[in-house]
Amino acid sequence: MSLIHRTTLSPTKLELLTEWLPRQPWYAGTGGRPELTKAGGFRLDDPRGEVGLEFMVVTDGSGDEAAYHVPLTYRGAPLAGAEQALIGTTEHGVLGTRWVYDGTHDPVLVGQLAAFVRGEAQAQAQSVSDTPDPTVGRSWTGPAQAPSHGSGAVADGPDGTTDVVLDGDPEERLVLRVVRALRPGAGIGSPGGGVLGHVDARWRLPDGAEARAVLVTFHDRAPVA
Incomplete structure (x- = not known):
């Protein structure tokens, strides 16, 4: 169950992202400090109830009102081997210190995202406890037993993030691609060739x-290089 605590968070998520976002290769800003607003997103549940999983969309008012997609995980202890993915730590009024990670590096988020796209998990409302969000779209045309565990082979570039997803068979892989800079309508109805599954969601533009x-x-399986 996705439980949302009404409490303080210091620094806030947006404050952490304001420092982190300009260092990413897919950030389109031109040197100014981001002016971020939370514009949308959703959550998934960790079956063990240990890791917070959020897919956040923020808009940046410092330039051309660009929108960015940032998957986040929240943990009660550091994630071993993921130092490069740490966005920062924050003090939660109920849960204490939380380690906030770029979720593309977190195997729990990758696994639950694979479960959701195959119809095995529900999207949850971003800010309301135990409330499914039926507005989050998904499709899956791949095999029922698709890989569901992130390998840690994460690559960031100007077009977004790719993550090799493996599960047992070292000769094959499934590639997860995370869109970072969002354009209204992009991919809707035609996500592109070789796509086995996708997730789409809504957000608010600055004009409302x-x-x-x-x-x-x-994306389709391909031999591991």
Whole structure:
């Protein structure tokens, strides 16, 4: 169950992202300090109830009102081997110190995202406890027993993030691609060739209008190099 605590968070998520976002290769800003607003997103549940899983969309008012997709995980202790993915730590009024990670490096988030795209998990409302969010779209045309564990082979580039997803068979892989800079309508209806599954969601534009785009795609298996 996705339990949302109404409490303090210091520093806030947006404060952490303001420092982290400009260092990413897919950030389109031109040197100014980001002016971030939470514009949308959703959550998934960790079956063990230990890790918070959030897919956040923020808009940056410092330039052309760009929108960015940032998967986040929240942990009660550091994630071993993921130092490069740490966004920062924050003090939660109920849970104490929380380690906040770029979720593309977190195997729990990758596994639950694979479960969701195959229809084995529900998207949850971003800010309301135990409330499914039926507005989050998904599709899956791949095999029922698709890989579901992130290998840690994460690559960031100007076009987004890719993550090799492996599960047992070292000769094959499934590639997860996370869209970072969002464009309204991008990928809706035609996510692209070789796509086995996708996730799409909505967010609010600065003028109050609603936008939707594909946030994540899963691509066909290919031999491991």
